[in-house]
Amino acid sequence: EVQLQESGPGLVKPSQSLSLTCSVTGYSITSNYWGWIRKFPGNKMEWMGYISYSGSTSYNPSLKSRISITRDTSKNQFFLQLNSVTTEDTATYYCARWGYGSYRGDYWGQGVMVTVSS
Amino acid sequence: DIQMTQSPSFLSASVGDRVTINCKASQNINKYLNWYQQKLGEAPKRLIYNTNNLQTGIPSRFSGSGSGTDYTLTISSLQPEDFATYFCLQHNSLNTFGAGTKLELK
Numbered sequence: 225e226v227q228l229q230e231s232g233p234g235l236v237k238p239s240q241s242l243s244l245t246c247s248v249t250g251y252s253i254t255s256n257y258w259g260w261i262r263k264f265p266g267n268k269m270e271w272m273g274y275i276s277y278s279g280s281t282s283y284n285p286s287l288k289s290r291i292s293i294t295r296d297t298s299k300n301q302f303f304l305q306l307n308s309v310t311t312e313d314t315a316t317y318y319c320a321r322w323g324y325g326s327y328r329g330d331y332w333g334q335g336v337m338v339t340v341s342s
Numbered sequence: 343d344i345q346m347t348q349s350p351s352f353l354s355a356s357v358g359d360r361v362t363i364n365c366k367a368s369q370n371i372n373k374y375l376n377w378y379q380q381k382l383g384e385a386p387k388r389l390i391y392n393t394n395n396l397q398t399g400i401p402s403r404f405s406g407s408g409s410g411t412d413y414t415l416t417i418s419s420l421q422p423e424d425f426a427t428y429f430c431l432q433h434n435s436l437n438t439f440g441a442g443t444k445l446e447l448k
Contacts, residue, residue: 228385269429271437284436318386326392328433329376332385 226251228319228333236313236340242306246319246333253277253300259322260293260304262315263335270315274322275302309340344368346432348440354448359420363443365430367411374434377406377415381426389428390415420445 232244246258259274273283275293283291287306295302306313320332345368355361365375377390388397390406393413403418417424425447430440 267427267442269439269442271439320386326395328374328391328437329378329386329431330388330391330397332387334383334385 226321226331228321228331230317230319230333230336232317232336232338234337234339236309236338237342238310238340239308242304242309242313242338242340244304244317244319244336244338246302246304248300248302251321252297253295253302254297256321256323256327258295258302259320259329261318261320261329261332263318264315272304272306311340314338314340344371344432344435344438346430346438346440348430348443350443351441353443353445355420355445356448357420357422361417361420361445363415363428363430363445365408365413365415365432365440367413367432367434370410371413371432371434373409374432375406375408375413376431376433377404378429378431379424379426380429386429422447 227249229247236242255277257274257276260272263269273293275281281293290307292305316335316337318332318335320329347366349364373393375393378386380386389400389404393408394406405416407414427442427444429442
């Protein structure tokens with residue numbers, strides 16, 4: 225079965241970069257698409273972007289200047305970097321399989337809460 | 343951007359009730375609409391994909407319908423384990439989510 229697990233610091237200072245890892249088991253990230261989604265306090269959710277089986281990326285235009293998604297195929301992991309964070313980036317961050325059609329959002333990690341605070 | 347309006351935000355119901363949750367898109371999303379269930383501290387679980395396709399392993403009391411801009415999740419007979427938060431996702435153009443419905447025990 226496909227499983228995803230997010231990891232990373234739970235606290236980041238304003239203006240710094242947020243870096244998270246998604247570890248995938250049961251499926252190779254060299255197939256399909258892999259995304260990051262976040263859920264803000266108050267429950268609004270936002271799709272952030274994805275990385276494809278080939279390493280190409282697509283980002284939410286609202287984040288395009290600050291976000292980078294990369295991967296390490298040898299470890300079957302992909303990564304989120306969000307630069308210049310503010311308190312408004314405080315959220316629970318999820319990774320998920322983000323393929324097209326029936327694969328869109330079919331498997332998710334349980335999420336990691338990140339607080340931006342000095 | 344496509345906006346998703348989900349209703350109701352809160353729903354009180356009893357075991358055995360039939361409940362419906364709605365998502366309305368700001369434009370046609372061509373049935374690219376998924377439904378999820380989430381419990382506190384757990385990963386979202388996909389129930390329905392592309393409007394009316396039941397995810398493998400999900401009980402048949404869950405069903406989805408809709409077209410164009412209007413979509414519905416129906417739970418035909420609530421079970422104790424169904425009390426959770428539900429949200430929709432449109433993936434016709436970029437991806438946007440409904441605000442969620444918290445289903446509580448009456």
